[in-house]
Amino acid sequence: MKKIIIIGSGFSSIASSCYLAQQGHKVEIFEKNDTIGGRARQYKKDGFTFDIGPTWYWMPDVFERFFADFGKKPSDYYQLLKLSPAYQVYFGEEDKITIGDTLEKIYTEFDRIEPGSSQKLKKFIDQAKDNYDIAIKDLVYRPGESPLELVTLETAKKLGQFFSTIAREVRKEFKNKKLVQVLEFPVLFLGAKPSDTPAFYNFMNFADFGLGTWHPKGGMYQVILGIQRLAESLGVKFNTHQNVEKILVENKTATGIIANGTEHQADIVLSGADYHHSETLLDQPYRQYSESFWEKKTFAPSSLLFYVGFDKKLKNVEHHSLFFDVDFEKHAHAIYDVSEWPEDPLFYASFPSKTDENSAPEGKEAGIFLIPLAPGIKDEQALRERYFEKIITRFEKITQQKIKKNIIFKKSFCVNDFIKEYNSYKGNAYGLANTLLQTAFLRPKLKSKKVKGLYFTGQLTVPGPGVPPALISGKLVSDLIKKYE
Structure with missing residues (x-):
């Protein structure tokens, strides 16, 4: 049995804590914020409840596989509702596509x-289903140690798809611009433009259309609380308000951490915090990746988010609503090519109270609005206000209702908050994008090359951005610890 300290309490960290405790280790989690969950925390105000981070529950099979590893089911911890419709995409007034269940x-x-x-x-x-079966049932459960992990009989047949792109393959078959955008939308969860994402990743379309969109009753935070209950039943100890200031190393071996000025000894240190930040907790000689390494990487977007309480029910919107009434290419160019605020942003709106009475007081509506932005962008209150005005004005026009006067409160969250709350590199929201040169073994490693007993997990390492990959990352790193320690 080894003493293992885990830094951070997002999905990867708490998933790995369960596996490591199951292996018989003594596991303790150190979280700097006052509640656990990392980016998947919750915001409550005046009877309204908002998921601060992820709001989409996709790939239910990955969650089932996680809980099954402990002889459990998701339904032991939270109740799932399948959304019908899954979501709606608006291209203008009276112009929308409804994605059914x-x-x-x-x-x-x-x-x-x-x-x-x-x-x-x-x-x-x-x-897409064929690729899903290869990727999610097999490939993503490999730890990214070697390029040979990608070489299987199945992937050999798909080789061309790694060198073509989602954009190219979609446009080969579909000419209608709206259908193209709907098919390219799921790739945004992987953090890169469809024209930079390998065609093999069209398995996200099967995740979307084939497996459906779900909602855990009470919000995504119920999944965090469910995994916490599982972890605690296995003996994991959670510590909040514990800011980790340093990872201790002696003789090129991790020996513990300093949190809030106090030393804590450990045999193994695992960081589920932002990878770049985690390395800054080490003395320079023990860091694997230079500042220029991170500078050259393609990061997934950041976001400007608003959590809004309305004093009435809203019309003509679904639980998940996407507003694609402006130029997709121009917005993508602003994020990925020039790193500036988009003139006319696409945005996403979520109204969990359409499905879940726990989200808002009776007769009221909880709204979450999200604009994808370039990481590292200038973030000022005046800009936030200007962009809220832009999207709410468009929202009113497209959904044909006046709502500005019905806002009880609104809270915003943007680049500066991602940095402050999560030590997120350049304030990114989703981690490191899944481009061809940032896939699998080409991503930052789960196991430190320079320090024995030091490991990493989460969206900047293997397998990548998103909640299901975060759960998988927790499993992969715990398997490596079992293998090497």
Whole structure:
């Protein structure tokens, strides 16, 4: 049995804590904030409840596989509701696409937009499912130690898809601009432009259309609390208000941490905090990656978020609503190519109280608005206000209702908050993008090359951004600790 200290309490950290405790280790988590969950925390005000971070529950099979490793099911910890429709995409007034909760409904909707397109979509989804089975049931559960992990009989057949892009493959089959945007949307969860994301990642389309969009009753934070209960039942100890200031190293071996000025000894240190930040907790000789290494990497976007309480129910919107009424390419260019505020931003809005009475007092609505932004961008209160005004004005026009006067309160969260709350590199929201040169073994390593007994987990390492990959990252790193320690 070894004493293991884990830095941070996001999905990767708490998932790994369960596996490591199951292996028989004594595991303690140190979290700098007052509540656990990392980016997946909660904000409560005046009877309203908001998920601060992730709001989409995709890939339910990954959560099932995680809990099954402990002889449990998600339903032992939280109740899942399948959203119907999954989400809606608005292109303007009276111009929207509804993504239903079954493939049949989605095929019908595609045919409504472009007659005959459902046949192409069926073929596309079949291929996406095939890739999903290869990727999610096998490839992503490999620790990124060697390029050979990607070489299997199945991937050999798909080699061309690693060198083509989502954008190219989608546009080969679909000519309607709206359908193209709907098919490219899930890739944004991987943190890169569709034109920079390998075509193999179209498995996200199967995750979207084939497996559906779900909502844990009480919000995504219920998943965090469920995993915490599992971890505590296995003996994991949680410490909040504990800011880790240093990772201690002796003879090139991790020996513990300093948190709030106090030393804590450990046999193994695992950081689920931002990878770049975690390395700054080490003395220079023990850091694996230079500042210029991080500078050259393609980071997933940051976000400007608003948590808004409304004093009435809103019309003409679904639980998840995407507003694509402006130029997608221009917004992507602002994020990925020039790092500036987009003139006319696409945005996403979520109204959990459409599904979940726990989210808002009776007769009221909880709204979350998100604008994707370039990481490292200038963040000022005046800019936040200007952009809120932009999106709310468009929201009113598109959904044909006045809501500005119905706002009880609003709280914003942007680049500066991501840095302050999560020590996030340049204030990124989703980690390191999954481009071809940042896939699998090309991502920062789970195991330190310079310090024995030091490991990393989370969205800047393997397998990548998103909640399901974060759970998988926790499993991968615990398997490596079992292998090497």
